[in-house]
Amino acid sequence: MIEVLVVDDDTRVARVNAAYVDRVPGFRVAGLAHSAEGALRRMEAPPRPDLVLLDHHLPDDTGLAVVQEMHRRGLQIDVIMVTAARDLTTVRAALRQGVLQYLVKPFSFAGLRDKLEGYADLRRALDRGGTAEQSEVDLIFGSPTAGAVPGPPPGHSPPTAELVRRALLNAEDSLSAQEVAAETGLSRQTAQRYLKILERSGKAVLTLRYGDAGRPEHRYAWAARG
Structure with a gap:
């Protein structure tokens, strides 16, 4: 379970964001x-969080100042900025200070959910250990390899799209959403959502397989082989 600290000067917004977090499996x-x-x-109090959803505009300092102080204290906690601050100076500073993702207010539950799912994908990639191929390094750094799914719709995670792409590309036959979920560690709902994106963009081919129950099973195969 990924433990999340929600930081926002507005108590109502903090409660809403916390409710969003609790709706995402694994968080x-x-x-x-x-x-x-x-x-x-x-x-610094137990249990220490794994991830902080951090607002920038706080009553006693800025979110980036908090990140700097975290580094000074040696706190190994990941940060996603969740803020209305959209000036490029702040965005650039966040990037340079090691903030993993940046979500601009206002946002929907789907927007935050996909940031969290992308973060969970990143942790899984890092936790595997061993050595990494270039495609895995690109996944960790959030830039899909050549031939990966270009430009996912806003609010969707490139690392998650890349996981689904690789599952289809490496499969010997077409896969269902449940099979993709089992292969990638994603939820079935998330796998289904990204498979539909791939199918709509022409990257995946949808076929129907009929069984005894009469209702067809949706199966997907990577279209751009070779």
Whole structure:
């Protein structure tokens, strides 16, 4: 279970974001904080969070100042900025300070869910250990390899799209959403959503397989082989 600290100066927004987090399988809210000082204090208290959803505009300091202080204290906690700050100076500074993702307010549940699912994919890739091929390095750094799914729709995760692409590309036969989910570790719903994106973009081919129950099973195969 991935423990998440939600930091926002607006208590109502913090509660909404926390409710969103609790709706995503594999994630759990570890706590809420409404200031920079409160966020840092909570990060050092057990159980320590794995991930922080961090607002930039806090009453006593900025979110980026919190990230800097985390580094100074040696806190190994990942950060996704969740903020209305959209100026490129702030975005660039967040990138340079190691913030993993940046989600601009206002956003929907689907937008946050896909950021979290992309983060979970990243953790799985890193936790496998051993050595990595270039495609796996690109997955970790969030840039799909050549031939990967270009430009997923806004709110969708390139690492997740790449996982689904690789599952189809490596399969000897067409796969159902359930089989893709088992292969990638994604939920069936997530696998189905990305398979539909691939099929609509012409990257995957949809076929129907009829069984005894009468209702056809949707199966997908990678279209761009060779």
